[in-house]
Amino acid sequence: MRFLLSFLLVSLAAAATIRSPNASPHDGSRVYRVKAGRQVAAVHKRLDGIASDYWDQAHGNLDVVIPRDKIEVFETLGLSTRLLHADLGESIAKESVVKRKTWKRQANDTNDPWFDSYHPYDDHVEWWRELQGSFANQSNWTTSGTSYEGREIFGVHLWGAGGPGKPAVLYHGTVHAREWIVAPTVEYVAQQLIHGYKSGNNITQAFLNNYDFYIFPFVNPDGFVYSQTNERLWRKNRQPPPANAVNQTCFGRDINRNWETAWDADPRGASPNPCSQTYKGVVPRDAPENVGLDNLVRKIRDAQGIKLFIDWHSYSQLILSPFGYKETLYPPELGKWTKAAALMSEAIRAESTNATTFTFGPSGAVLYPTTGSSVDHIYTVGRAEFAYTIELPDYGDFGFVLPPERIRPTVEEQWVGQQVLLSILDEEFFDGEGPAILTL
Template structure:
């Protein structure tokens, strides 16, 4: 199977470490509150409609995490809602997790890379180093380019007897502000390479059974923007339609399958954080990723797909577009996820717990989402969205001290998941599912 080579790494597009623009949005004095909802959800919504805030999280059935500018804090407190403060000064929290340009030691066995966040250029350099450390069993790949012309780069890894095995496909940094996803993917990639090279039987078994296609940044423009201009930016950087003044589409609401399934799973407002675009795959990032998925489907087949996100600590399977439609494989996916969750909890000093289940029923409705598409159109045997740490104490602004623990616990989870891909947990037949491609 052939993929276009990445020529010159496009370093010139984003040369040097990311530099904050003079217009970098300050969050000094902003506060983040967790507001209890539960049975009072509609009452809470009514009260919150009287103030200006940004919704910070997903799980509105139990609570809403909201971001408040300084001039709205007193008005919020006057509402008398049951709440706890997550960030007393979000600007100070962001300063403590800011990325660094400190040089890291170029040895795969050295974990200093995971001591801090890094610029986009340095992430490219780190992944290229991994490729150079495994030259005969890896290749640099790309699924295309972003709106601003950055390569959506990745690594293809394989084991004995060469490439051509069923695919394990990882996507990260779909949403720009979710900084933790790329280093977790990089940690897993490092463990795969290191383990294989030292003769670890488990790791060699993974690479001898599957080819890994690993993309740490599928939204590079948004990530760079989150480092230079607005830390909480989510979407890509594509201009809005026609005369719209807002920028960006949500790449994870832009996949063709389920794109128009309902009006609750994404937004048609170009200014919304979940704007799905004017038509399916109208982002260059998604078009390239979709073509890559279809090529894998038609050549080697997709055994496992994971779309890495943050935050909330969830292991989510299809479907997201319909909270009452269950795939025939749900029993197998749920049984597998339960064992993965258990392994993460048991391996973590913090006893990190991941909730699992079908995306729409477990968390919220999403239309045009990756796991639905890669399962229904790409034919993946397993498809998960993994929402990484934490459950809200820090949210998107996760301290760098949690990077390495996050990577370690996810590697433990992946070792269990990859070992179970060919196991049979569920022999029953689920409901018929009709897929229109």
């Protein structure tokens, strides 16, 4: 997944906008979906010098950004395409309106206006402080360390009756900076956990009574801030290139290619080039964000065990399990992972007003090879019993620039899916002896 852009904060009487002081470099650019089939590499080659950005999708599709001065040349290629954004700059401007006067959380109300727009990073931090404070006796503010630029990689630890120390559910969000829909999704799930527990919902209380939740909404805070102030579709962290790099202007490591497990297992899974969107670093864990997160994973593993790990991303509507680094390597847990993912997908589709459909299966087989990824590492080293990467909506009408009106349906669908998943984590369910699936 690969894109780039620009934004700046502008205050208005009733709203604010996050955008650049100058015209967006993507004004007039178009985004196309190219049907490449099995010729993805060949299509990539044909697009060299034409597309300013592109990213691979499932089912042999490529989504590409074409600058306005290259559109005519692109259209002469005769590729099978579908137009996603007629003017990417205009789409970004519409996405960037922030309803500043109504953002504060309204007593865990499910109609909270926070979920009607995107928000600046500092507002997100304040929102989380307020949420944690509303559940202060059964939560704490936690951290896995600091980012390259010194921002706290904060999280909230939630627990139920009997205090902390039960098997952990670990959520990571905003690994890739441009994936703005991830933060409100993780926020909505956390809000509903707390609201349900406090209001006496038996099912939600059971979740928190059975598991500790460690929720990290911004594991790449530097990149996220940069996406709001400089380049909207920035992906990586903001770490400088190695001292011996030929091009010293290419910043950032992909912190979802920097984990230790299978870091160098397949040359297709990540890049050694600092200018690449999937730059894996010089060695595993040479991004400070990964060091802190990995240390925390090992600490939780040893202290209480990890029942479930989810790394939230966008987009493509996928529920992906290990392994990502080898298409034909399948863990022994694949059967129960697939069954759980199928039930999640079915529940989301049934409850969704958009009939949102998620494809599921092993990451390397369903999508493409990925090395040094969190889901493989936290399954193998962290010994997580369930491990998924969830790629949020949409499938390909908007991509990373998902309109604000799509925030609420997306977050509500994911809470439906999490209720199903958290209800079936018990081994007894997979033995056919457990309780019936949660009926929503």
